[in-house]
Amino acid sequence: MYSDKVMDHFANPRNVGVLADADGVGQVGNPVCGDMMTFYIKVEDGRLADVKFQTFGCGAAIAVSSMVSEMAKGKTLDEAMAITNELVAEELGGLPKNKMHCSNLGADALHEAIKNYRDKKAGRETAAQAVAHDHEHEDVCACPYCETSLEEEDKTVCRACRVEFEECPACGGITKKGEAVCLHCGKPLGAKDRGTGRGPGQGDA
Amino acid sequence: MKRTYLDHIAATPLRAEAREAMLPFLGGTFGNPQSLHAAGREALEALEAARGEVAELIGAPAPEVHFVSGGTEANNFALKGLALGQQSRGRHVVVSAIEHSSVLNSVKALERLGFTSTLVPVDRDGRVDPGDVAKALTKETVLVSVMTANSEVGTVQPVAEIAAVCRSRSVLFHTDAVAAAGNIPLDVKALGVDALSLAGDQFYGPKGTGALFVRKGVRILPLLDGGVQEGGRRGGTENVAGIVGLGKAAALAKAEMAARTEALVPLRDRLLDALPAKVEHVVVTGSRAARLPHHASFCVEFVEGEAMLLFLDMKGVAASSGSACTSKALKASHVLLAMGLDHATAQGSLVFSLIDGSTGADIDTLLEVFPPIVERLRAMSPLYTQYLKERGA
Numbered sequence: 142m143y144s145d146k147v148m149d150h151f152a153n154p155r156n157v158g159v160l161a162d163a164d165g166v167g168q169v170g171n172p173v174c175g176d177m178m179t180f181y182i183k184v185e186d187g188r189l190a191d192v193k194f195q196t197f198g199c200g201a202a203i204a205v206s207s208m209v210s211e212m213a214k215g216k217t218l219d220e221a222m223a224i225t226n227e228l229v230a231e232e233l234g235g236l237p238k239n240k241m242h243c244s245n246l247g248a249d250a251l252h253e254a255i256k257n258y259r260d261k262k263a264g265r266e267t268a269a270q271a272v273a274h275d276h277e278h279e280d281v282c283a284c285p286y287c288e289t290s291l292e293e294e295d296k297t298v299c300r301a302c303r304v305e306f307e308e309c310p311a312c313g314g315i316t317k318k319g320e321a322v323c324l325h326c327g328k329p330l331g332a333k334d335r336g337t338g339r340g341p342g343q344g345d346a
Numbered sequence: 347m348k349r350t351y352l353d354h355i356a357a358t359p360l361r362a363e364a365r366e367a368m369l370p371f372l373g374g375t376f377g378n379p380q381s382l383h384a385a386g387r388e389a390l391e392a393l394e395a396a397r398g399e400v401a402e403l404i405g406a407p408a409p410e411v412h413f414v415s416g417g418t419e420a421n422n423f424a425l426k427g428l429a430l431g432q433q434s435r436g437r438h439v440v441v442s443a444i445e446h447s448s449v450l451n452s453v454k455a456l457e458r459l460g461f462t463s464t465l466v467p468v469d470r471d472g473r474v475d476p477g478d479v480a481k482a483l484t485k486e487t488v489l490v491s492v493m494t495a496n497s498e499v500g501t502v503q504p505v506a507e508i509a510a511v512c513r514s515r516s517v518l519f520h521t522d523a524v525a526a527a528g529n530i531p532l533d534v535k536a537l538g539v540d541a542l543s544l545a546g547d548q549f550y551g552p553k554g555t556g557a558l559f560v561r562k563g564v565r566i567l568p569l570l571d572g573g574v575q576e577g578g579r580r581g582g583t584e585n586v587a588g589i590v591g592l593g594k595a596a597a598l599a600k601a602e603m604a605a606r607t608e609a610l611v612p613l614r615d616r617l618l619d620a621l622p623a624k625v626e627h628v629v630v631t632g633s634r635a636a637r638l639p640h641h642a643s644f645c646v647e648f649v650e651g652e653a654m655l656l657f658l659d660m661k662g663v664a665a666s667s668g669s670a671c672t673s674k675a676l677k678a679s680h681v682l683l684a685m686g687l688d689h690a691t692a693q694g695s696l697v698f699s700l701i702d703g704s705t706g707a708d709i710d711t712l713l714e715v716f717p718p719i720v721e722r723l724r725a726m727s728p729l730y731t732q733y734l735k736e737r738g739a
Contacts, residue, residue, distance in 0.1 A: 195728040197648065
């Protein structure tokens with residue numbers, strides 16, 4: 142399922158760790174979708190003198206982080222900003238289709254770290270940490286009904302099976318609108334529909 | 347490298363006796379059970395003998411056992427066939443939140459036909475409260491389906507109690523016993539179920555085999571329209587070799603169940619105790635008391651399941667995980683979330699399931715190779731770093 146190169150970077154990841162005196166830190170992803178990455182960079186003379194990362198995630202996520210760190214090291218900031226998700230996947234000899242979003246996270250985390258460095262240098266308050274926290278409840282990765290992966294923009298409806306979602310206030314998971322309990326945690330949903338019984342037709346909501 | 351196979355829930359090895367029993371039907375004994383001639387009669391005899399063996403495993407009359415292509419078909423057949431068979435009485439079905447996708451997606455298919463459904467929650471151990479099933483029933487409800495045991499957390503449900511609730515309200519009750527049949531004693535009469543799904547590959551029979559028990563007198567519509575096979579309820583020439591293997595596996599399971607359980611439970615319990623003792627922040631998932639005899643499941647905090655599986659595989663250990671990354675849809679386990687675990691913890695899902703012949707040495711191997719794997723992954727986990735920082739603060 143994974144290429145030899147992916148397995149090599151997974152089993153022997155390069156540049157794992159934390160830079161205590163990092164010039165920039167970038168964090169993307171959240172445990173809900175399975176992956177979370179933190180990149181640390183050290184900048185000298187406009188180049189990435191050191192890159193370290195930590196990753197919570199699957200084999201692909203770890204391999205992607207490792208590859209991004211290796212590709213970025215020694216590059217100028219602009220060169221590093223030009224590293225794309227496609228380039229990372231290509232360097233790894235390809236990724237399974239359903240794991241492509243992992244490669245997106247890798248370059249994003251690096252870019253966040255560079256932005257964080259540039260913001261700090263320009264005296265701007267860094268938004269990186271706040272953004273990372275905001276993303277913690279961003280949990281929609283796939284439609285729970287037909288398993289089609291969901292894009293950022295269609296969290297309210299599945300483009301494949303056309304089910305409309307509502308978010309569970311308890312766990313943040315998504316369940317079809319009109320359901321009595323959350324598909325994920327079983328807690329009651331949609332106060333307005335509760336106690337009205339579950340007559341025919343509600344399933345068409 | 348020595349292989350340590352701890353993935354019963356994915357597949358069990360085919361028993362040699364079952365394979366032997368199948369061989370003639372992959373060779374000279376090739377007749378169609380529906381044929382009148384001697385070759386056909388030979389096949390029919392084998393088919394009916396196997397039906398008897400499967401029926402005996404679950405305490406059912408033989409004619410109430412219908413052969414199908416496996417657990418998924420059995421569940422589709424039960425959910426769609428029973429619900430559609432009763433739709434003149436109502437169009438509402440009730441299932442638990444932790445059912446297999448073949449049940450949950452059959453419910454979705456029914457909803458597309460105009461049915462409505464209610465999901466019944468589970469507690470922290472993954473148990474359904476029969477009282478919650480009673481509360482979910484409406485005048486429209488025609489079918490309830492709650493699994494006998496869950497393959498991801500090993501929890502065995504109070505099936506008889508749920509069946510009694512349904513019976514008292516004249517609602518049909520189906521149980522998906524795919525993970526349980528052949529592994530724990532089941533008797534459809536004592537349980538009081540109207541329908542029960544089972545699959546051969548969960549008790550050392552061949553893949554692609556299974557059966558649906560449907561109590562006599564219960565109306566069920568076929569999933570596969572065709573000829574007169576299986577009483578007209580499941581068309582298509584029978585998979586005679588597979589069915590013979592299933593029958594043999596059922597007979598062996600019935601005869602050996604007590605001995606298998608006696609051998610596996612101490613190993614299971616040792617694993618359930620030893621792993622959390624050996625590695626910090628490991629929690630057992632599912633019920634300790636009502637649990638499949640071959641099943642040990644955990645959540646390992648701060649690390650993700652697929653990464654652990656890949657490292658375990660490098661050490662020759664085969665296991666399963668319900669993490670989002672191991673599912674093709676990258677969706678966290680609906681079972682663990684329904685039990686109230688948070689997403690991060692659910693990502694560390696790991697299932698070790700023993701097979702007949704598993705030994706203490708297999709557990710030793712696992713306990714030896716596992717701690718360094720977790721240590722390695724935690725060393726690169728931002729969640730663990732964060733935890734250590736917060737603990738230090």
